Amino acid sequence: MTEQSIAQRIVGDFAPKLATVTDDVLFADIWERPGLSPRDRSLITVAALLMGGNIDQLKGHTARALANGVTPEELGEAMTHLAFYAGWPKALSAVTAAREVIEKDGNA
Known part of the structure; x- marks a missing residue:
């Protein structure tokens, strides 16, 4: 199967x-x-999901971003930056979700 x-x-x-x-x-x-690297696509996708408040999908794409070479520090920095554009509650929710994935995967 x-x-x-x-x-x-x-x-x-x-x-x-x-x-x-x-x-x-x-x-x-x-x-x-071929126009963008998987790493760049991951950063863009995480940003778009944060902006839309799509936390369930953000979790899976956080894991994908880590696998594509985005560091936990870069994710945190991107989410901090986006707080000023997407809104504080969305950024806090995204950071909480990403942190959960990072800690679960042992990348903290």
Whole structure:
């Protein structure tokens, strides 16, 4: 049996097309385009998720950012910077979520 993607595990039973598009378009196409490094894409994605207050997705993308070479210090600095643009509550929520991921993954 083929291992399910994260999107398939999270939404595949309820919204299978969303899981397919997430896997085939977002991660297999958009994330693999050569115009930006995975590290840069991760920083941009974390910033966008913080700005939108999308904390559930931010957790997964924090782990991805760390795997793509973004340091915990850089994440903290980006989130501090974004507090002035996104708002204090969003930044505090994002820092709390990121810290949880970092501590869980042993990158603290």
